[in-house]
Amino acid sequence: MTTVVVQVAMDEEAQPFLDAASEVSEPVRIARAEHRGVVVDGRTFVLVRSGIGMVNAADAAVGALHRYGDDVLLVSAGSAGGLAADVEVGDVFVGMDYVNVEADARAFGYEAGQVPGMPASYAPDPLAVAALTASAPDGVRVRGGGIGSGEKFVTVEIAHRLREVFPGIHVVDMETAAIAQTAFNHGVRFVSVRAISDLCAPDGTEFLTHVDDAAERSAKAVLAALPQLVG
Numbered sequence: 001m002t003t004v005v006v007q008v009a010m011d012e013e014a015q016p017f018l019d020a021a022s023e024v025s026e027p028v029r030i031a032r033a034e035h036r037g038v039v040v041d042g043r044t045f046v047l048v049r050s051g052i053g054m055v056n057a058a059d060a061a062v063g064a065l066h067r068y069g070d071d072v073l074l075v076s077a078g079s080a081g082g083l084a085a086d087v088e089v090g091d092v093f094v095g096m097d098y099v100n101v102e103a104d105a106r107a108f109g110y111e112a113g114q115v116p117g118m119p120a121s122y123a124p125d126p127l128a129v130a131a132l133t134a135s136a137p138d139g140v141r142v143r144g145g146g147i148g149s150g151e152k153f154v155t156v157e158i159a160h161r162l163r164e165v166f167p168g169i170h171v172v173d174m175e176t177a178a179i180a181q182t183a184f185n186h187g188v189r190f191v192s193v194r195a196i197s198d199l200c201a202p203d204g205t206e207f208l209t210h211v212d213d214a215a216e217r218s219a220k221a222v223l224a225a226l227p228q229l230v231g
Contacts, residue, residue, distance in 0.1 A: 002189075003068045004045040004229050006038075006075045006222060007060060008215075009052045009175050013078035016219035017047050030067060033060035040223055043230045050175065054102075054151055057175035061182040073128060073189045073229060074182075077222050079214035080147065080173040080194035081154050083162060087196055090213065092140055092221045093171050094132045095147035095192035098122040098180035101162055101172065102150040112165050113148070115181070121146075122180035125189035131228035132193055137220045145170030147192055149177035159200040171196060193221050 008014050017038055018024055025037035033056070034049045046068065050060030061074055080093065087093075099113040099121045106112055114120040129144070136142035148169040152158055162169065176192040183190035197214035222229075 001071070002230070003072050004075060004226070005048055005064045005068060005072055006045055006077050007048045007050055007057070007064070007175075007179060008078045009050055009057065010078065011049060013215040013218070014047060014049045016216045017223070020219070020223055030063035031059055032056060033063055035064070035067070040226065043226050045226065045230065053174050054100075054149065054178035058178040058182045061179045065182075065186050065188060070186070070188060073125065073191070074179055075128070075222060075229070076176045076179050076190070076192040076194070077218045078173070078175075078194060079197040079218065080171040082170070082196040082199045083148070083154070083159060083172050084145070084170040087170055087199065089196050089199060090141070090217060092136075092142045092193065092195045092217050093145045093147065094129055094142060094221075095124055095176060095194070096129065096144045097146040097168065098124070098177045098192065099146065099148045099166060099169060100150065100177040100181070101148040101166060101169070118181065119184070122177070122184050122190075124191040128189060128191035128225075128229060131225040132191065132221060135221075135225040135228065137224040140217050140220055142221055143170075147176045147194060148172045149174060154200045156200060172200070193218050195221075
């Protein structure tokens with residue numbers, strides 16, 4: 001049976017899952033990541049809090065794969081910044097394409113976002129995408145779109161450059177592409193579900209205002225699809 005591992009970066013993104021749980025195990029530390037077994041509506045999954053950033057995210061994903069085996073669905077959940085013009089705070093995006101926006105080897109003939117020797121982008125697990133898009137909870141607008149990831153908090157100036165270089169990206173975060181590449185390397189299933197906390201505001205105040213609400217919406221979307229994801 002597939003083990004669903006829901007990976008978040010921050011405590012604020014983990015809390016909605018813990019609040020919905022009927023049972024939560026004691027935390028287990030693997031490197032800097034914190035693992036908990038969680039039961040919601042009789043269905044069990046693993047909740048991993050990785051810490052912020054690409055390296056922490058990849059490290060936590062590798063730790064989960066070593067602990068739970070190859071029959072795993074990795075789900076990246078939490079908040080993200082809106083990049084495309086039609087994105088609104090509160091939207092939930094199921095990632096249809098994942099790109100490392102920090103990678104730039106175009107001088108050697110690679111595409112923008114492509115790490116040499118790796119694909120230009122990473123695709124999600126289609127069954128997980130179908131489950132998440134078909135199970136949108138009431139009051140939550142679930143959409144599909146491209147997700148870009150890097151180590152910078154995207155301010156207005158950075159957003160302008162990203163829109164030019166990566167026109168297919170709708171939202172940005174600091175973890176998804178790293179987990180996607182890890183899943184690709186290990187041949188396991190992956191999907192990202194991110195709710196918009198800000199529209200790449202210049203100083204981060206919009207993010208701080210809406211991060212809890214975004215975490216709640218992302219968690220609702222994941223939990224609504226959990227019967228199909230676990231099954």
